[in-house]
Amino acid sequence: MSEPAPTDAAVALEEGYFHIPTAAGEPPRLIGTRCNACGEHFYPRRETCAKCLSEDTAETLLSARGTLYTHTFLVAPGFGDNQSKGDGYGVGQIDLPEGPRVQALLLGERGSFRIGMPMEMVLVPTGKDKQGRDLLMYRFRAVEG
């Protein structure tokens, strides 16, 4: 799957959560926060360190790859009478090397996920905005190869 780039045709579903690559071969990256006082990293970005409560924090780009901590496959997405007509989808939590545990939808078949497997972040279109541009959102999938 080729990595989309910000163009007139695609924008982030919401600003401030991930960086859309601008060069070919560049992976998308989550935007997080690093605390300058204690060194802890967080996703999503935040002003105040959740660990030491310091306000001396800075935005940082996080790794595009991590390790699958846990997963499920939502076979029948629904809540009461709200039942999705679409296919099921994977959901997982991925540990990034900097420390944050990220929850995200997974790309991949039911039964294909294993705790501990290396995962990588990709961007997929999920709907369009009023101007007809693709709205991009991240997913994680098993690293190929």
Place this chain on the structure above:
Amino acid sequence: MRDVVVLGVGMHRFGIHRKIPMSQLVRTAGRAALDDAGIGFRDVQAAYVGYLHAPVMSAPKQMKEFGLTGIPLLHVENASATGSVAFREAWMAVSGGHHDCALAIGFDKFSDLRFDVSAQSRNIEGTILPVAFFAMWATRRMHERGTTREHLARIAAKNWNNGALNPMSDRQPDHRITVEEVLAAKTISDPLTAMMSCPVDDGAAAAIVCTREFADRVAPGRPRVVVKASVLRSETYTPGHTFLGAVIGPQQMTTDTAQAAYEASGIGPEDIDLVQCHDAFSIEELEYYELLGFCRPGEAESLLESGATEIGGRIPFSTDGGLIARGHPGGPTGLAQLWETTLQLRGEAGKRQVEGARTGLCHLVGGGSVAICTILQRE
């Protein structure tokens, strides 16, 4: 700080009640609690009104139906924990000397909520359905502890069968539910099946608390059910903290909340006779055996296999059917737990009665997230 007594409890059966107006659910629960307490609405000095999905202004609008007595009232919301938190507000008001008698009431209709559950979302938080979130707890535990689907099914079957004994339970099966039937139900999110999951339903429940003196005057000679602890906590930062999309924060939050309740009351897990917990999905009850301190980490499966958590066992859990069978309409759930515990401690639980029940623990978590533990004891 004054001791607080649970004077009366009441509820409307949980279930899918499309044709019953919310006001009727509320009236039924409120009237039942007042009648159980043996008081009128004039005696209520404050009302703490819990709901998630009723319209704004529902607190005064619903309370006016009981009478226009000018009492202070407010809307309480802490997601799934709402009912217990409303109860805590009433307890604090009486304990702190602000009122002698207060009402906590909860109501909600989840069955008519409409929202998009597909993978496409309109915002970054997405729609992470609770079933998927807790299914991930199960996947992780199966990996770490060797938990099987049969363990998850056994808890669900136990709670369905307890629900059959509770006239207020949403799910009251007409036959004995087996592990096999739970496993054969439709899978919602691996490894959870529909029968391991609480229903999406409606209901109302209420509790009235008061001072000892008030209870002595109104209900002399009745068993005294006293609030020994009510502890509410929110998240603390832990390794592996997940901020975006996590329905409930770290499991440590439940442990810390229970610990604080045990310390505040001087009552430990060994003194507890029955437990109601946040069993929205059966994996949760399994984890809460450990997190609430009833066995050591890694031993929850053994505790379950021993039969200890069935009615008749050493430490029954979810005696009223739990969230899985009795239901979970949000606002009233915590008050349903307290309804059950109060009846059990009075010896009024009929076929569900835990022999000699004297002390009960109620636990809930609420999305965002919070955890609350309440300990009641009969004197």
